[in-house]
Amino acid sequence: MQFGIIEFPGSNCDHDAYYVAKHVFDQQTSFIWHKDHSIGDVDVVIIPGGFSYGDALRSGAIARFSPIMKDVIRFANNGGLVLGICNGFQILCESGLLPGALMKNALLRFVCKNIFVRPENRTSPFTRTLDSDSVLQIPIAHGEGNYIAADDVLCRLEDENRIAFRYCNDEGEATSESNPNGSARNIAGILNEAGNVLGMMPHPERCAEEILGRSDGAMIFESILVSTGVPV
Amino acid sequence: MSTEVLSEPEVTLELALEHGLTKEEYGWVVTALARTPTFVELGIYSVMWSEHCSYKNSIALLRKLPREGEMILVEAGEENAGLVDIGDGLAVAFKIESHNHPSAVEPYQGAATGVGGIQRDIFTMGARPICSLNSLRFGSLDNPRVRYLFDGVVRGIGDYGNSFGVPTVAGEVSFDPSYEGNPIVNAMSVGIVKVGETASAIATGVGNPVYIVGSSTGRDGIHGATFASEEISEASEAKRPSVQVGDPFTEKLLLEATLEAIDSGAVVGIQDMGAAGLTCSSCEMSAKGESGMEIHVDRVPIRQVGMTPYEIMLSESQERMLIVCEKGSESILESIFEKWDLHAVQIGEVTDDKRVRIYWYGEVVADVPADHLVLGGGAPIYEREMERPAYLTKTRAFDPESIPDVTASDSADVLIRLLGSLNIASKRWVFEQYDTMVRTNTVVGPGLSDAAVVRIKGTNRGLAVKTDCNGRYVYLNPGKGGQIAVAEAARNVVCSGGLPVAITNCLNFGNPYKPDVYWVFKEAVEGMGEACKALNTPVTGGNVSFYNENPEGAVFPTPTIGMLGVVDDIEVQTTTMSFKEEGDVIILLSPKDWIHRNDINGSEYLSVIHDLTAGDAPHLLLSEEVDVQHTCYTLIKKGYIRGAHDVSDGGLATCLAECSIASEILGANVQLTATKNTRLDAVLFGEAQSRIVLTVELRHMDSLRAITDENGVSATRLGIVTEGPLIITVNGTEAVNLAREKMSTVYNRAIPAYMN
Numbered sequence: 001m002q003f004g005i006i007e008f009p010g011s012n013c014d015h016d017a018y019y020v021a022k023h024v025f026d027q028q029t030s031f032i033w034h035k036d037h038s039i040g041d042v043d044v045v046i047i048p049g050g051f052s053y054g055d056a057l058r059s060g061a062i063a064r065f066s067p068i069m070k071d072v073i074r075f076a077n078n079g080g081l082v083l084g085i086c087n088g089f090q091i092l093c094e095s096g097l098l099p100g101a102l103m104k105n106a107l108l109r110f111v112c113k114n115i116f117v118r119p120e121n122r123t124s125p126f127t128r129t130l131d132s133d134s135v136l137q138i139p140i141a142h143g144e145g146n147y148i149a150a151d152d153v154l155c156r157l158e159d160e161n162r163i164a165f166r167y168c169n170d171e172g173e174a175t176s177e178s179n180p181n182g183s184a185r186n187i188a189g190i191l192n193e194a195g196n197v198l199g200m201m202p203h204p205e206r207c208a209e210e211i212l213g214r215s216d217g218a219m220i221f222e223s224i225l226v227s228t229g230v231p232v
Numbered sequence: 233m234s235t236e237v238l239s240e241p242e243v244t245l246e247l248a249l250e251h252g253l254t255k256e257e258y259g260w261v262v263t264a265l266a267r268t269p270t271f272v273e274l275g276i277y278s279v280m281w282s283e284h285c286s287y288k289n290s291i292a293l294l295r296k297l298p299r300e301g302e303m304i305l306v307e308a309g310e311e312n313a314g315l316v317d318i319g320d321g322l323a324v325a326f327k328i329e330s331h332n333h334p335s336a337v338e339p340y341q342g343a344a345t346g347v348g349g350i351q352r353d354i355f356t357m358g359a360r361p362i363c364s365l366n367s368l369r370f371g372s373l374d375n376p377r378v379r380y381l382f383d384g385v386v387r388g389i390g391d392y393g394n395s396f397g398v399p400t401v402a403g404e405v406s407f408d409p410s411y412e413g414n415p416i417v418n419a420m421s422v423g424i425v426k427v428g429e430t431a432s433a434i435a436t437g438v439g440n441p442v443y444i445v446g447s448s449t450g451r452d453g454i455h456g457a458t459f460a461s462e463e464i465s466e467a468s469e470a471k472r473p474s475v476q477v478g479d480p481f482t483e484k485l486l487l488e489a490t491l492e493a494i495d496s497g498a499v500v501g502i503q504d505m506g507a508a509g510l511t512c513s514s515c516e517m518s519a520k521g522e523s524g525m526e527i528h529v530d531r532v533p534i535r536q537v538g539m540t541p542y543e544i545m546l547s548e549s550q551e552r553m554l555i556v557c558e559k560g561s562e563s564i565l566e567s568i569f570e571k572w573d574l575h576a577v578q579i580g581e582v583t584d585d586k587r588v589r590i591y592w593y594g595e596v597v598a599d600v601p602a603d604h605l606v607l608g609g610g611a612p613i614y615e616r617e618m619e620r621p622a623y624l625t626k627t628r629a630f631d632p633e634s635i636p637d638v639t640a641s642d643s644a645d646v647l648i649r650l651l652g653s654l655n656i657a658s659k660r661w662v663f664e665q666y667d668t669m670v671r672t673n674t675v676v677g678p679g680l681s682d683a684a685v686v687r688i689k690g691t692n693r694g695l696a697v698k699t700d701c702n703g704r705y706v707y708l709n710p711g712k713g714g715q716i717a718v719a720e721a722a723r724n725v726v727c728s729g730g731l732p733v734a735i736t737n738c739l740n741f742g743n744p745y746k747p748d749v750y751w752v753f754k755e756a757v758e759g760m761g762e763a764c765k766a767l768n769t770p771v772t773g774g775n776v777s778f779y780n781e782n783p784e785g786a787v788f789p790t791p792t793i794g795m796l797g798v799v800d801d802i803e804v805q806t807t808t809m810s811f812k813e814e815g816d817v818i819i820l821l822s823p824k825d826w827i828h829r830n831d832i833n834g835s836e837y838l839s840v841i842h843d844l845t846a847g848d849a850p851h852l853l854l855s856e857e858v859d860v861q862h863t864c865y866t867l868i869k870k871g872y873i874r875g876a877h878d879v880s881d882g883g884l885a886t887c888l889a890e891c892s893i894a895s896e897i898l899g900a901n902v903q904l905t906a907t908k909n910t911r912l913d914a915v916l917f918g919e920a921q922s923r924i925v926l927t928v929e930l931r932h933m934d935s936l937r938a939i940t941d942e943n944g945v946s947a948t949r950l951g952i953v954t955e956g957p958l959i960i961t962v963n964g965t966e967a968v969n970l971a972r973e974k975m976s977t978v979y980n981r982a983i984p985a986y987m988n
Contacts, residue, residue: 009484009485009572009573010481010485012395012396012397012484012670013670016670016671019672019689049670050397051394051395051397051484053481054395054479054481054482055395055481056481107988109665110390110665110667111664111665112394112664112665112666112668112669113664139669141394141667141668141669141670143391143394203669205672206669206670206672209672211675211687211802212669212672212675213675
């Protein structure tokens, strides 16, 4: 398996995603520079968290024009696996690979803490091995994670089983108290129509090792590996 | 070009006085130059000899601090930050710095640029920042202006650090009316570098090109260093333009480019531009290299038209570095900065005549001897007049018998009030606005242990880090208070599983020209030094911030300690405060032959319940402290300890309540025994030092006893961890019986109640 981690100016979770793919899961992993025009021969692209271009204008709004994004879009449209985490999710929305947008958190403050999400989809390559009866505890760290889309889009996402994760409490109930940023319908992550592009605000790469307190995030990486035929 | 034509004010004694130089200092300048200085030269001298850059009123005392140790790679003051060898071929660069004055007038940018400035001090040495800390102090949140400052400072720290991508893992926040109008904002950064791969702030090699890299230069922050060297007053609002504006995005690019440049071998020397910008970096690098420098300021990339050489030399625009490049490696350096879309412009070269010569379109506008300007060279050094403050006579006269003791029936209510007091209550509202986890090294983040623990990837090791100071103690007894600041910071590190190895410090005091302020400063510094010596944690550097005053008087003297500890094995040693398991034994580790002391001196209890800042600082004997810390560290290293939390603000009852709250499920059944004449408030809420609450599995009790006996330290069995409420009896009478949920609610809601 070859993972490629896109590096934009201002990406700051690039090394975290690299570390998990390379050192926790022992996969071939490389960085891909935003000024390059080709992602090269990779099986999975990760667009990491951070503040690409300092979040100027809107988060993700400038990164989508980086030369590398053309090839990421081509790769995604051909069925390649693309995982956008936090700022990566914002970039995927800005670049049109995913619908909707991420606005400022409802409380208008940056928030970093562990939250719970409930896996809603068990068919995508990212979520195939997750247990939908159990909740994952995963950190969030963002100022603009308040997912919004038109009502018909939200309904379509639900009808097509494209909501990957919803914020919930520790018992799996998607309550308003457990929604950390005001996201529509407690949405924490969504898939594209084909299911090969996932954008999510929580950071699975921050909880993939027990020493960091929790390893629920590792399950998403395991799912990717299982889906692509890598023994885990 | 109109910018080539310069018309500058005539330099006179009056103008020099306006620039903050004294008549005597101006005389020394004229003598050194053997002529009247130019306007640019006056600007250079005024910032270099400002308190902020020259340490002229503190350095004589700071030089008496213990600064040597076998792990110390760079002596304090030699480089931008301290450097400590932690083994495995790795070193830690760390430093703390104040940004009080800018934060007082413009909290968001003031705090943000404080964070940015301290990061540059770390990565200019070639170290990658691994975590940030801070230490914040404000007046009362009842005051809307204070809420504005608090909110702005927290947002500023968060927005800058979060975007820059270094986790903010620990810190402290406290409130006292003395900080009204003059908040304390201290920022600390900790970085990792391979031993032998550090960069130095030095200019050597005649003919080597000098580059300015990073952001362009604007008019922001001109005379920021001078502003930081005077008291905050109503006129300070007009100094808002002295506050710099931060850009964390550019800082992130500058970090990556700088580390790449240092790694490439093209860099001879490098220094960040903080206070006094291009002036300070060029003078200090030249003086350190015993060389000189020629700078063509007209080549500096500027962001505002019409800037004069005076303004460019004094600008404190952020996110800039001065680099001396190896001649012949210019293209390597330039291509790295081009990759990161940053300026890298050659503005001069290294000379050998020990002078810094500034050109403006070919014309010399300043020609000054580098060594005469810098600390350690010709910069003035003063020992000021001292006088024991009159207030001490009054505070020391405090008689505890003048206030009523708590009773068994009201002590639970007192505990609840303490848990809801701002200094003790949860700081979750603050630290959840900081990214505490980015870079995936945070093993223990804020709120869980007495210090934070970050791992060092590729090893089993980690760092335990903490900032600490109790300004009230220092106010009541500057010498002992200074000792306690160091002792408690070290104790915090020990409680989280680390061995304290070195400190950095940020000394926040009032106006040094006031004899009572200077006496307090001297006492506190001496106290710190004694504790550093006893605990074997040398001083690696730091920062002095004087003139922390408002119209009401000086702030509490606040020598903030940034403590660095090493955790040899993070799997075994990392320890948090919470109760872990029902049935675990609760032990109080304390000095030999210990009994509950009749000591409520300087306590949070006196302040919150009786509105008194009175008495001495609480009990501390350094020899006892050393024994307790050594024993605790040994027990943790052997794997006997489930949880550890030091007894500090709010005393033993508060400490136990915090262990319960942190567990989220458990309580305790605790029986305390005190002598007949001991006050109940002293038993429950007294803040005598050198005490640690431990939880231990029953099966380890014998092993624990063997070690505490061997080390001559008391290990008093207090009770056991339960699934019920927190119950504390004193001499058989129940004093506290509180459900964890009730304590937790009060503890967690105090700050949000003001801020949301």
